[in-house]
Amino acid sequence: MSGGAILTAAEMRAAEQALFATGIPEYDVMVRAGRAVAEMVWRVGAKRDVLVLCGPGNNGGDGYVIARRLREHGVPVRVAAMADPATESAKRARDDWGGPVEDIMACAPAHQLVDALFGTGLTRELDASLAGRLCDLAKQANHVYAVDLPSGIATDDGAILSPVPHYHLCLSLGAWKRAHMLRPAALCWDQMACLDIGLDIGMATPGAAVRRLEKPRLSAPADDAHKYRRGLVAVVAGAMAGAAALSAEAAARAGAGYVRLVGAQAIVDAPHAIVRVSSRDEDALTDPRIAALLVGPGLGRTEAAAQKLRAALEAGQAMAVDADALWHLGEGAWPALPPRAILTPHEGEFVRLFPDLAEGTPIDRALAAAARSGAVVVLKGPVSVIAAPDGRAAIADRAPSWLSTAGTGDVLAGLCAGRLAVTGDPFGAACEAVWLHGEAARRAGPAFIADDLLHGIGSAIKACL
Ligand SMILES: NC(=O)C1=CN([C@@H]2O[C@H](COP(=O)(O)OP(=O)(O)OC[C@H]3O[C@@H](n4cnc5c(N)ncnc54)[C@H](O)[C@@H]3O)[C@@H](O)[C@H]2O)[C@@H](O)CC1
Ligand SMILES: Nc1ncnc2c1ncn2[C@@H]1O[C@H](COP(=O)(O)OP(=O)(O)O)[C@@H](O)[C@H]1O
Numbered sequence: 001m002s003g004g005a006i007l008t009a010a011e012m013r014a015a016e017q018a019l020f021a022t023g024i025p026e027y028d029v030m031v032r033a034g035r036a037v038a039e040m041v042w043r044v045g046a047k048r049d050v051l052v053l054c055g056p057g058n059n060g061g062d063g064y065v066i067a068r069r070l071r072e073h074g075v076p077v078r079v080a081a082m083a084d085p086a087t088e089s090a091k092r093a094r095d096d097w098g099g100p101v102e103d104i105m106a107c108a109p110a111h112q113l114v115d116a117l118f119g120t121g122l123t124r125e126l127d128a129s130l131a132g133r134l135c136d137l138a139k140q141a142n143h144v145y146a147v148d149l150p151s152g153i154a155t156d157d158g159a160i161l162s163p164v165p166h167y168h169l170c171l172s173l174g175a176w177k178r179a180h181m182l183r184p185a186a187l188c189w190d191q192m193a194c195l196d197i198g199l200d201i202g203m204a205t206p207g208a209a210v211r212r213l214e215k216p217r218l219s220a221p222a223d224d225a226h227k228y229r230r231g232l233v234a235v236v237a238g239a240m241a242g243a244a245a246l247s248a249e250a251a252a253r254a255g256a257g258y259v260r261l262v263g264a265q266a267i268v269d270a271p272h273a274i275v276r277v278s279s280r281d282e283d284a285l286t287d288p289r290i291a292a293l294l295v296g297p298g299l300g301r302t303e304a305a306a307q308k309l310r311a312a313l314e315a316g317q318a319m320a321v322d323a324d325a326l327w328h329l330g331e332g333a334w335p336a337l338p339p340r341a342i343l344t345p346h347e348g349e350f351v352r353l354f355p356d357l358a359e360g361t362p363i364d365r366a367l368a369a370a371a372r373s374g375a376v377v378v379l380k381g382p383v384s385v386i387a388a389p390d391g392r393a394a395i396a397d398r399a400p401s402w403l404s405t406a407g408t409g410d411v412l413a414g415l416c417a418g419r420l421a422v423t424g425d426p427f428g429a430a431c432e433a434v435w436l437h438g439e440a441a442r443r444a445g446p447a448f449i450a451d452d453l454l455h456g457i458g459s460a461i462k463a464c465l
């Protein structure tokens with residue numbers, strides 16, 4: 001199975017070719033795909049009538065297989081095509097269907113509509129009349145399914161090339177494609193699923209290094225753990241002390257054994273477990289027991305704040321860099337970063353740091369930024385991408401939109417620093433942090449504020465043990 005890999009159209013073709021090279025004919029794979037989709041349609045819609053729209057390529061081929069399978073289940077099913085099959089497998093699928101094929105422009109609607117017009121082979125927008133017809137038939141159906149992708153969506157960047165209807169279910173074949181994760185495409189359906197067609201997408205598959213963020217596996221502290229072994233985090237406080245307090249508490253709740261707030265004696269409302277130390281303490285940032293530093297949340301944009309960032313960088317510790325620290329860091333400051341660093345920019349901070357990476361998918365942009373900076377980059381937004389300098393990336397596409405409230409970024413930065421202190425692995429830590437952040441938000445329910453997230457972290461961790 002795909003194991004959460006997210007492929008481009010070319011990478012998907014390469015993965016399919018590898019499967020064919022093992023001696024499995026293309027048509028057999030098409031039959032697996034069509035049957036898997038038909039089972040889903042059957043499960044959702046039972047015996048309600050179905051209209052399958054078939055295109056000229058292998059997506060259309062899948063459509064004929066779906067129709068044949070549904071007919072075997074006794075479902076009233078009709079097929080309408082926009083053109084004759086153009087591939088050998090699609091021709092065979094149509095022959096094996098053997099039933100009538102209606103003209104898409106003239107056919108009657110049905111209770112359920114299956115869109116098998118185009119998948120990963122789409123190269124341009126649909127003709128306006130065809131796109132209009134697709135939308136019209138979808139409007140008259142109660143259930144609308146996309147086979148692999150809605151017809152009119154660009155596989156690799158999720159752009160909408162021509163009007164697409166709203167789908168109830170999008171059924172990806174063999175592995176996720178980038179469009180399944182990216183906006184605006186991913187807003188075109190209510191639910192999606194990835195169906196097994198026998199592809200083995202191991203790390204040898206090109207593109208398999210980009211994956212959907214999965215629930216991490218965490219473990220309780222070792223039997224002989226003590227607070228320093230579990231990880232000491234130092235959070236550099238600045239002008240807006242509340243931000244650093246949110247981060248510090250998130251780091252502690254993420255599993256760090258000991259969290260110090262540096263230079264924030266004035267904060268009275270951080271938990272008592274967070275230890276305040278003076279920034280004048282000689283080893284506030286250089287204590288060899290520190291496992292991770294966090295600098296940025298609430299730091300401020302003054303020269304004094306810049307000086308704090310410089311001091312933190314000079315300490316050479318593993319580090320999470322967020323918010324105002326990203327502002328001070330500026331373009332090209334990469335040599336100053338320690339070897340194990342996590343940068344957590346939102347879109348505005350990202351563009352300021354990487355002005356030439358303003359265009360493209362968030363996946364490519366985050367990967368390019370990570371390769372350039374040598375740091376793990378978390379490009380935050382409705383879809384967040386965690387990218388490592390070695391080309392790995394994880395996509396978090398399911399975070400609740402209630403996260404769009406002030407202070408949630410500070411919590412995420414604290415989670416990154418906390419997990420970094422626990423594991424020492426910046427990419428793994430950032431993935432764990434983003435997942436825990438989204439899960440804490442789900443557990444907090446609607447209309448939460450950033451402080452509420454802190455109380456969901458423990459139960460989010462519990463779900464990962
Ligand atoms: N290759 C395989 O082994 C398998 C492929 N599968 C299916 O095959 C799909 C990919 O098949 P194809 O590569 O044949 O591609 P598609 O079926 O997506 O469409 C490609 C065909 O449409 C034409 N075309 C592209 N854009 C068009 C437009 N806007 N208007 C009119 N014609 C247009 C192309 O010239 C080509 O003939 C996948 O999405 C999946 O559904 C599955 O059957 C699983 C196995
Ligand atoms: N519409 C949204 N849907 C899901 N998550 C979102 C959305 N908007 C923001 N987020 C998440 O909320 C957090 C906001 O962080 P940030 O922009 O740094 O805010 P702040 O600086 O106010 O704390 C990020 O983790 C981001 O991914």
Ligand SMILES: [K+]
Nearest residue numbers: 115118147149
């Ligand atoms: K389709």
